[in-house]
Amino acid sequence: MTTIDTSLTNAPPGPAPYRWRWAALFVILAAEVMDMLDALVTNIAGPTIRVELGGSAATIQWLGAAYTLSMAVGLITGGRLGDIYGRKRMFLIGAIGFTVGSLLCAVAQSPELLVGARVVQGLFGAVMLPQGLGMIKEMFPPKEMQAAFGMFGPVMGLSSVGGPVLAGWLIDADFFGTGWRMIFLINIPLGAAAVIAGLRYLPESRSPHPLKLDFPGMLLASLAGLLIVFPLVQGREHDWPLWSFLMIAGSIAVFAIFGWYEARKSRRGGDPLVVPSLFRKRAFTGGLVTGLVFFSGMIGFSLVFNLYTQIGLGYSTLTAGLSMVPWSLGMVVGFGLAQPLQKYGRKLLHGGTILMALGVLAILITLNVAGIGVTPWQLAPALLVTGIGMGMLMAPFFDIVLAGVEQHETGSASGTLTAVQQLGSAFGVALLGTVFFGLLGGNVAAAADDVTPKLRADLAAVQVTGARQDAIVADLRACGHDRAVAKDPEQVPASCVRLEQSARAAATSPESGAAIQKAVMTAGTEAGKEGFGGAMKTILLVVDGMLLLTFLVAFLLPKHAREGDAAGH
Incomplete structure (x- = not known):
């Protein structure tokens, strides 16, 4: 071969x-x-x-x-x-x-x-x-x-x-x-x-050396993966109880036992599930760390951005998906730009990371300028730049990481690298999803305070003043917060029931009732969009931080996939 x-x-x-x-x-x-x-x-x-x-x-x-x-x-x-x-x-x-x-x-x-x-x-x-x-x-x-x-x-x-x-x-x-x-x-x-x-x-393809399946290693790796993925996915649903942290700590212990067992099996001439020699290769170990950080940020950002556009901005399912098309096109452009630059190896990966970080920063600026009425067309330029950076980052990644893997290590390397991508994706969804939903309640409540002056003016225009006005304002703030943090979106929070009751009680005629309902609905919608926007802006800063970390850990990778690239350069 x-x-x-x-x-x-x-x-x-x-x-x-x-x-x-x-x-x-x-x-x-x-x-x-x-x-x-x-x-x-x-x-x-x-x-x-x-x-x-x-x-x-x-x-x-x-x-x-x-x-x-x-x-x-x-x-x-x-x-x-x-x-x-x-x-x-x-x-x-x-x-x-x-x-x-x-x-x-x-x-x-x-x-x-x-x-x-x-x-x-x-x-x-x-x-x-x-x-x-x-x-x-x-x-x-x-x-x-x-x-x-x-x-x-x-x-x-x-x-x-x-x-x-x-x-x-x-x-x-x-x-x-x-x-x-x-x-x-x-x-x-x-x-x-x-x-x-x-x-x-x-093609017909297998390892040239006859190998045995490592059942204890398989069980240890599966258990370690289960112990880290399960609490990351399920922890927020249960308000991060003690068992979720104990499981994560347990996963670290099981991973350590797995490493010890695999090294011991290799020393004794056995067939370990993960070949220990892989971790002596700078490209492979650096690639695992870089991939874990990058895929955490990329997949986590993708999920949260879809939640923001659909729930926060009110885009339809199809519109939310179409708004990400510039990112997709940018990746194709970035890949094309990267092909003649492959000889630059790690520098190309670093350049793509910087460009992607600038694109994410441009999304943040777009949200600040356009406000709650931001359209897919306004988001398109920043998403295009983000995609170009991602394409340039991804183009050399697998080649650099797997270039030095020997024939007998191929199966272990492929499975381990892909598993780390999945774990990174789960971690990113858990981390950024938890941060996003954790911020929503406070952000929506703060946004409700921002829209209060206009709401009070609208209520005063239909003779709703004093205690009745105060009750509506307080209930709107509480309702916005409670809806944002609700675990079951189908269940109506008690504060929202009180808001409806306060609005009805303040009405003195069908006309005033309609005006009150319109004022409350307008204020609630604006507060919700502003609250989601505030949480999304924080997530964008977190994503840029994860891209900075990707840039730094990429120094663990060799400068080039092969010596020939270095000589050519």
Whole structure:
């Protein structure tokens, strides 16, 4: 097999590259698209699913969490299964299982069955996804490796932005009366095409050394992943109880035990699940840290921005998705700009990080200038710059991280890197989601204070003064706060019931009642939008901080993926 190391310029020529490598790459990318779409669509479809199937707010939360959790705990094992039984075989098994899981999601008749089907999707996705990176390293010669890995950036970007757009369109279109079920049914032809094309174009690939499955290592890695992902996803729902922090602390202990066990197994000549030699490679260890920080910020920002545009600004599902299209287009542009600059290696990644941070800062400035009436067109320039920066950042990332991985380490490296992406995504959603929702109550209450002078003037115009006016103002503030922090959005807070009662009591005629209702509704809407805007501005500052951290930890990476790049530069 052709290896990645190009430092030995006098080495004899290796075998010819795999003939169908570009067709095989598109099969692998199709699997990535299915994964990215299904990781995101329930963020958009959740409220619609809940209306039809019922369930609590926690059930809706688990529609995404069940997928992420099962995917994260299975990924490292999935990479090793490809090493042992063959990457093509495990890719096809994973793709078939993922497609069946999608069908089970589409026909689910209860929240519990739907969540269970999401677990099936995640587990088979964990078998399917790690095989792709390993096959790419075997199929492509070093001179084409950058372009092959670089394709992941725009595909992931397009999928992350296209997922909400596609979900919103399919739900609104309600093809054949399927409603939200179509977001899962669409995976069936895509999965079938991936299986058929995979049978034809994917190469036979496995580790050249016979390996055994590391069952204790698999259990320890799964337990460690479960202990960190579960409290990150579920903790806010229960107001961060003691057990959530104990589980996170426990995950650190189990990860330490896992590392000790794997090193011990390797010293004794066994076949560890994660090859310890990987962590002696600067590119790989630096890539894990950089990927964890970056994906935390990117996925967390994507979720919170969608919440802000839909709930805060009142955009429709489709409009909220379409407003992110400039980000998607920016990623394609950034990827294109990065191709002739690949020789700059880490400098290119750093440049993309800086540009992305400037784009996020431009979003913040846009919100400050445009206020609560900000439109998708006003957001477009800043989102375009953010996307260009992300494309330039992602283009060299996988190539730098995996360039020095040896043949026998490929399965471990692919599974571990993809698992860290999933854990980073879960952490980012938990962190930024918790900060965002934690800020909402106070921000909405403060915004209610800002709109109070106009509300008092409107009430005074219809002869509502004194104690009745004070009661309406106080109840509006309390109602805004309580709605923002409510765990169950369907339950009307007591303060909002009091507000309605106070408004009715202040009315002296049908005309004055209508005027009071209009004044209260206007004030409440403005306070809500301003409160959401204030929370979003804080999140943007947090995201910029995470991008600064990404910039710093990227110094852990080598300057170039290969020595030849350094010489050429």
